[in-house]
Structure formats: C-alpha cells, structure tokens
Amino acid sequence: MFDFKKATENVGGWLTRAEGLFLYNTAKKVKAENVIVEIGSWKGRSAICLGNGSKDGNKAKIFAIDPHVGSPEHQKRFRKIDTFEEFRQNIDRAGVAHYIEPVRDTSENAAENFKHQVELVFIDGHHGYKFVKLDFNLWFPKVVNGGILAFHDSWHLHFAGPYLVTAILLLTSSRIKNPQLVDTITCFEKVEKNSAVHRLENIGFLIYRALFGIIGFFKLILYGRKAI
Numbered sequence: 001m002f003d004f005k006k007a008t009e010n011v012g013g014w015l016t017r018a019e020g021l022f023l024y025n026t027a028k029k030v031k032a033e034n035v036i037v038e039i040g041s042w043k044g045r046s047a048i049c050l051g052n053g054s055k056d057g058n059k060a061k062i063f064a065i066d067p068h069v070g071s072p073e074h075q076k077r078f079r080k081i082d083t084f085e086e087f088r089q090n091i092d093r094a095g096v097a098h099y100i101e102p103v104r105d106t107s108e109n110a111a112e113n114f115k116h117q118v119e120l121v122f123i124d125g126h127h128g129y130k131f132v133k134l135d136f137n138l139w140f141p142k143v144v145n146g147g148i149l150a151f152h153d154s155w156h157l158h159f160a161g162p163y164l165v166t167a168i169l170l171l172t173s174s175r176i177k178n179p180q181l182v183d184t185i186t187c188f189e190k191v192e193k194n195s196a197v198h199r200l201e202n203i204g205f206l207i208y209r210a211l212f213g214i215i216g217f218f219k220l221i222l223y224g225r226k227a228i
C-alpha cells in the first residue's frame with residue numbers, strides 16, 4: 001500500500017494526502033501504451049505519487065513539465081527560484097525517477113511536438129485563467145476517450161483560473177462526465193459525447209462544489225495552506 005506521508009516526507013509542496021492517494025490510484029490504472037502528463041512539478045510531491053502509481057501499476061511513462069522557475073505567486077514570495085535540482089533529487093530518492101521524464105519547459109512549448117496518447121493529465125501549473133484555459137485547450141485533444149483530466153486548486157475562487165475553467169467546462173462541454181472533487185482537485189473523464197444525464201450530473205456537481213468551496217475557503221483562512 002502506498003504510504004503518502006513516508007513517500008513525500010521532506011518534499012515541499014501543497015498536495016494533500018487525499019490528493020496524493022487519488023493521483024497514485026489513477027496513475028496505477030493508466031495503460032502501458034499511454035502516458036501521464038503533469039503540468040507543474042515544483043519539488044516533486046505530485047510526481048512522486050504519480051510515479052509510485054505507475055510503478056505499482058502498468059509502468060506508464062510520466063512527463064513532468066515545469067520550467068522550474070515558479071509561478072508568479074512563488075516568485076513574489078521566494079524571489080529567485082530554481083526547483084529543478086531539488087525535484088530531480090526528490091524523485092530519485094523516492095525511487096521513481098526511472099518512470100519520470102522531466103521536461104524543463106512550459107506546458108505551451110512542451111505541447112507543441114508532443115505525440116504520445118495521454119490517459120491522465122494533472123494540471124497544476126500557472127493558476128491564471130488564461131494559462132489554465134490554454135493548458136486545457138492544448139492537452140485535451142491529446143487525451144484518449146476514457147482518460148482523466150485533473151485540476152489542482154480548483155475548489156473555490158481563491159484560485160480563479162482552475163475554478164472558472166473547470167466551471168465553464170462542466171456547464172458547457174459535451175465531452176466530459178463523472179466529475180469528482182478530491183480536496184482541491186476537480187477531475188473528470190473525457191468521452192466522445194456525454195448524455196443529458198451526464199450534463200445534469202455535471203451541473204449538480206458544480207452546486208456541490210460551490211457549497212464545499214465556501215467551507216474550504218474558511219478552512220483556508222483559519223488554518224492557512226501548508227507549504228514548502
């Protein structure tokens with residue numbers, strides 16, 4: 001059984017245990033002929049969960065994309081950032097480096113010549129609306145039907161980008177079904193075409209998420225976000 005606490009000990013980041021277990025279990029099911037894409041790696045917390053899932057599952061390859069210079073909120077807080085070496089050391093120490101190909105670049109550049117079939121995309125890069133929308137538009141066509149898209153920090157308006165992009169998709173898209181909320185992650189499955197029942201479920205999920213987001217927001221104000 002995957003031990004999140006042990007696997008990510010001393011690895012800075014914001015991913016919660018429930019989110020880590022979700023990534024582990026979803027990555028474990030990805031078929032060997034498909035790949036996993038992570039947008040936004042930071043110091044490797046989520047990559048370690050994906051890597052362990054792949055290792056215990058079908059050994060699907062993971063592309064971990066990050067320019068490793070941080071997002072604007074990190075640059076403001078930590079000034080000059082270079083997380084690449086620490087990321088490499090952390091995935092190495094966790095014993096999953098073999099399954100992960102680090103791509104030191106932006107999601108936009110990495111998508112350009114990317115030819116693999118993707119079964120799982122974890123979107124946790126730049127949280128601005130136009131960047132999250134771009135991440136979705138660039139990577140959605142590369143995801144196979146039945147594949148999963150998961151957005152971190154999407155459960156309330158504190159991070160407007162992931163919240164709004166997922167809300168608009170859930171309200172309007174005919175290509176997604178079975179949304180789920182795992183702490184701050186909103187995820188759903190890509191389909192060729194969803195049914196009227198799926199679209200109703202998507203809207204119902206949004207109402208549930210809006211209510212849960214209010215509770216989450218107050219928890220955030222009270223306890224803050226664990227970081228670094």
Ligand SMILES: C[S@@+](CC[C@H](N)C(=O)[O-])C[C@H]1O[C@@H](n2cnc3c(N)ncnc32)[C@H](O)[C@@H]1O
Nearest residue numbers: 013040041042045046066070071106107125126
């Ligand atoms: C919230 S952190 C990721 C946390 C990581 N998933 C974890 O579990 O610890 C966001 C990361 O996105 C990266 N980033 C910012 N803009 C990006 C872009 N356009 N493409 C890919 N990554 C980006 C930053 O460098 C930063 O490391």
